């Protein structure tokens with residue numbers, strides 16, 4: 257079978273995880289428009305600093321340059337993409353077709369999400385799809401891997417992906433979230449990235465619960481860079497499942513003028529270190545949300561070099 | 566009950582451009598309850614149209630404008646006023662308006678927006694609990710509909726946007742999945758929630774829907 261991408265430069269997320277290496281991933285948020293210079297700059301900056309890069313899929317229901325296209329650019333530049341796929345904008349036909357394409361072009365890892373609702377985004381009158389959701393998407397991929405589409409038809413050549421999903425440790429209430437976590441594993445999820453965690457004690461408690469459900473599935477802590485007090489206030493008030501605890505709020509508030517970002521860098525470096533030293537989880541996923549330039553600095557401060565993990 | 570809301574009067578007036586003589590049809594059932602097409606609203610529409618210089622040849626409010634044969638019969642009974650009109654303002658749901666379409670070749674205009682199949686919580690308070698998916702799954706979810714009461718209509722549990730029982734789309738709206746979870750827990754049936762739910766058949770009722778009693782296939786009312 258002809259695969260258009262002959263050779264990967266980087267090990268896959270699966271290879272990294274299965275070798276027992278602590279995974280460090282970053283994130284690329286595609287731009288709104290065709291000016292992709294800055295995005296490519298970020299890709300080049302991160303590709304050797306992290307094992308893999310997530311590409312968001314019309315994140316927050318805001319229309320952008322596509323995740324699949326960005327995944328290909330990452331591959332062209334010698335990085336390893338983790339393709340985010342949501343169920344908001346495409347029905348089962350479109351998702352399956354995209355996945356066939358992604359596979360033939362060398363995408364090896366897919367993160368399955370339901371997707372935000374249309375009204376939170378910038379195309380408020382659009383028709384939402386949600387033909388399927390995250391759990392069913394995982395099942396669909398498993399079917400594709402077994403050589404069948406979701407209509408039950410035989411494929412001429414299937415796919416193989418390392419199937420990822422999301423879990424929200426700070427969800428209130430947590431019980432339905434944990435059941436859904438178990439369902440995602442049953443549906444084929446092999447690894448998880450968490451929604452942003454800040455309260456590491458809470459995260460530890462979550463990990464204990466998660467390990468009770470499945471002690472083999474890989475879990476990476478999602479870390480979102482704190483950049484300003486305004487951002488913290490916004491997140492605590494508006495982003496479900498994200499909670500910045502008082503001690504970090506104080507640390508950010510006490511930062512001298514102009515030092516907020518540096519403080520955020522220091523906090524995240526400390527969290528990464530803690531995850532590694534205390535073996536809290538199998539990796540970290542760094543979300544710098546527009547501040548990708550500081551990711552190398554975060555890793556430096558954390559003393560993390562992916563070649564030495 | 567089919568829930569309707571009134572279109573702004575200016576929009577109705579604009580629809581009537583070039584049609585000076587109008588006949589107004591109201592509905593005695595849903596649109597009366599929704600106060601979008603009962604006797605008082607029809608009288609008000611008549612007054613407003615007349616104030617704009619229109620001639621109202623007649624008005625009628627009857628039960629089930631959606632019943633096509635019934636609507637045709639009512640039109641025959643009001644032959645004179647119906648024939649004198651250039652067009653019809655229908656203060657019913659979209660189905661009722663299209664019944665009128667079947668009954669006349671003249672202009673047919675909807676004065677309402679039809680918004681959902683609704684439950685009446687109390688006078689003037691309507692909520693959507695069923696969206697007519699054609700393959701009812703209520704049994705699996707403690708008789709709370711995930712297709713409708715979850716904004717995304719998803720079938721395997723709450724999305725990441727749920728917070729303290731509210732939906733990410735609107736803090737005033739309950740998260741349908743929290744309702745389902747609580748209900749199943751109360752019933753001791755959380756195993757239903759734990760089950761992975763496969764893809765739903767969204768074509769169970771292929772649009773446009775059609776149901777015909779076998780014994781009626783030969784014809785008749």
Ligand code: SF4
Nearest residue numbers: 695696698701702710
């Ligand atoms: S599952 Fe929901 S939308 Fe479908 S018929 Fe039942 S109540 Fe209505």
Ligand code: SF4
Nearest residue numbers: 715724732733740741
């Ligand atoms: S918050 Fe609840 S009701 Fe709203 S979309 Fe998510 S699961 Fe559905």
